[in-house]
Amino acid sequence: MSRAEPITALILETFRLNGALLSAGDRLVGHLGLTSARWQVLGAIAYAPQALAIAHIARNMGLTRQAVRRLVNEMVADGLLRLAANPHHRRARLVLMTKAGRAAYAAAMALQTPWAEALGQDLPPAEIDAARRVLLAMRVHLSPDNDTTPGDPDALDEHA
Amino acid sequence: MSRAEPITALILETFRLNGALLSAGDRLVGHLGLTSARWQVLGAIAYAPQALAIAHIARNMGLTRQAVRRLVNEMVADGLLRLAANPHHRRARLVLMTKAGRAAYAAAMALQTPWAEALGQDLPPAEIDAARRVLLAMRVHLSPDNDTTPGDPDALDEHA
């Protein structure tokens, strides 16, 4: 009856998949001392070509500085990250992985690859990519100021 | 490279769309005294053919009893909901909308329809539905015990 109906159904399914993904991610890396949120922080650091400060990581992840600050503080206390002086900014220290942090991230990635392959084994890559583009179009419509590949610090167009 | 890559990209996009939808929903219904979470609770109550208890609402929404309990308590205090005796269960009172709750929900729905239509105006309904099915397939893969129409109170295939 309304054009709103398919969109509404997709929105509700997005909420449910989000929750299912987070809990599945927590189960996947929980035994490594990680959570989904901590894993994402490590990913942002690993992906960046150079060391970043907290505010920079937050921008790359699409979160607030405060959320990242709390995670970083806890991960420093747990020995996964360390803070180093920033030659360009006395206040904004650089966030670096410790040896334990790198090991945990490598272990998480080793688990993630087969997990993701199993998750998509029954779905053609073309359909997966088509779904991703639909979600991207919706998100861009919601916040037009965002670029098309947020979370990606440098490769703005092609995350190749 | 790997079959994991398109799935991983879709997962990250799901996280971002989820956040964008929640903040957009909060902005849409904030002036009605609602939030995205409260709106969803009202929707679960409005959608059900009969009055539900807290645990039942939680199952329909895919949340925990505790999360719904807190929301319901606050919404009762705010006059949006009220609790009524359950003839079939002394402990599990039924959650009902007050007049104010029904008015707020109606106002939210009146806003949601044109908002959703605008959100999907550039996307063919077939693509939207295809994306929804991909997300559904992923979620079912993550939690095989879930039925295919969560949020539907009666179409349960009796996972008892």
Added chain:
DNA sequence: CTTTAATTGACAACATACTGTCAATTCGAC
């Protein structure tokens, strides 16, 4: 150089949702 604006980290408070635990209640097996 001085003033102003923007960025950054920190603290507080709040919103949402989770797990764990408990007693009360209902339901099923016997």
Added chain:
DNA sequence: GTCGAATTGACAGTATGTTGTCAATTAAAG
């Protein structure tokens, strides 16, 4: 009817993320 399992609401604690506010620092304007 009785007993044990399951359900339900409640409480406590934790995790994640938000907004608001502040001082320190950096960058820009004059």
